[in-house]
Amino acid sequence: MSDNDSADPADTGDGNPRISQQRSNLTDFVERCREDACAHGASNEPHPQQSGSPIGSLIDCSGEGDIIVDTKDLANEVLTDPNGRYSVKGYNERAHHLFGEIYLGLDKGPEYDRQATRVNSVIQMLSARDAFQAAVQTVREVLRADPGATDVKIIAAVLASACSRWFDLPDGTLVVPGGGRAGLPVPPAQCPGDYALPSACMFYSCGDELIGDVARATGAVLKQTHAQYVAQLRAAGKEPKGQLSRAIFEAFSPAEDDLIARTIIGVMMGMLPTTYFNLVSVLKSWRANGSNTFCRLQDELRQHTGSDPYARAYSVLAQPMMQAMQGSPMPPEVWRTATQDHMLGPIQVKTGDRVVVDIGVVTAADLARGKTDVFTIFGGDRNSLNPPTHACPGYEVAIALMLGTLNGLMEP
Incomplete structure (x- = not known):
């Protein structure tokens, strides 16, 4: 298929209901992006991502050979990969067409360790309490300036502020605060908005179907602006101030x-879309017509006698927030490529099969059993005895950012 051909992510073609669900996840993502762009001021029209141009023969996007994993034990087996049967190399095959390869698309080994170890260690050392307090303060500042600010505007401001502290970006010039937008993006990059599409292209099993003009342009804008940021620091003989940008500089040579x-x-990109869209979904469900969840939790928070705001928010808000995430997780899936023939439980897997972890089904099953657990959304528990290589190192700080945002919105 040429770059000028168009494909509807909802058109499955093969009639396979299992694969159709994965395509449905794409359709849902595109609709979320359209709604988000409208909420941030774009015109209410079909989102450009709906006319993506697949990259065709460069990557197999047929859906043939997909193995859908929708039980927790098998999902954990894929994510922890104790026998070395699954690869994330497909992520970098896609990233190559966006902004370039990164360690999220490397399998465990010397090069992964070289690129990821120091950076992940610093991410894990970020203070969840500080993230919570900063989020609360950002919400206060936004509402002070604009008492009618929407949830999406507030969430975007919280994430942009966090990234400015950790990465020095947005800096107001190369990268600016901003949510979703429509059309072909041009510099400056927008944070958190511009990081969503590349993430979906990589991490959704059928995300290659979104790699068209808009995705390529978004990747190019991100690469150009971030490269300029690095070049400006080099030219000035300065080091980054942000805790994470400094760690990344120190992990590599000039x-x-x-x-x-x-x-x-x-x-x-690993942090922003997950945090942003999960928060949007949580608030949407809590504020839905017929639901009094937001007001009920707001009353519980006000009546809680604890003197520590972080502990109070965790006590009142964490469990219902996580349960709402389980009902509509972002991302709804991740995938791997099988590197050998094997049995995955009762499933025969062949080398080259695309193995899709259906996070939405796994978390919904936990929720139905009364179990609150969002680790699958974050790729597994990095603090477990056998942590998945690609489990999110920023789990605790992401949860704290979300709690701080909700706490700030519920303050009298």
Whole structure:
């Protein structure tokens, strides 16, 4: 298929209901992006991502050979990969067409360790309490300036502020605060908005179907602006002030500035869409017609006698927030490529099969059993005895950002 051909992510073609669900996840993502762009001021029209141009023969996007994993034990087996049967190399095959390869698309080994170990360690050391307090303060500042600010505007401001502290971006010039937008993006990049589409292209099993003009342009804008940020620091003989951007600089040599820029994009991309869209979904469900959840939790928060705001928010809000996430998780799926023939439980898997972890089904099943657990949404528990290589190192700080945002919105 040429770059000028168009494809509807909802058109499955093969009639396979299992594969159709994965395509349905794409359709839902596109609709979320359209709604988000409208909420941030774009015109209410079909989102450009709906006319993506698949990259065709460069990557197999047929859906043939997909193995859908929708039980928790098998999902954990794929994510932890104790026998070395699954690869994330497909992520980098897609990233190559966007902004370039990153360690999120490397399998465990010397090069992954070189690129990821220091950066992930610093991410894990970020203070959840500080993130919570900063989120609360940002919400207060936004509402002070605009008492009628929408949820999406507030969430975007919280995430942009966090990234400014951790990465020095947005800096107001190369990268600016901003949510979703429509049309072909041009510099400056927008945070958190511009990081969503590349993330979906990589992490959704059928995300290659979104790699068209808009996705390529978004990747190019991100790469250009982040490379300029690195180049400006080099030219001025300065080091980054942000805790994470500094860690990324220190993890690589000055000869690897392109990799530094790509890694900054990758780390931001790994955090922003998950946090943003999960928060949007949580608030949407709590504020839905017929639901009094937001007001009920607001009353519980006000009546709680604890003196520690972070502990109070965690006590009142964490469980219902996580349960809402389980009902509509972002991302709804991740995928791997099988590297050998094997049995996955009762399923025969062949080398080259695309193995899709259906996060939405897994978390919904937990929720139905009364179990509150969102680790699958974050790729597994990095603090477990056998942590998945690609489990999110920023789990605790992401949860804290979300709690701080909700706490700020519920303050009298």
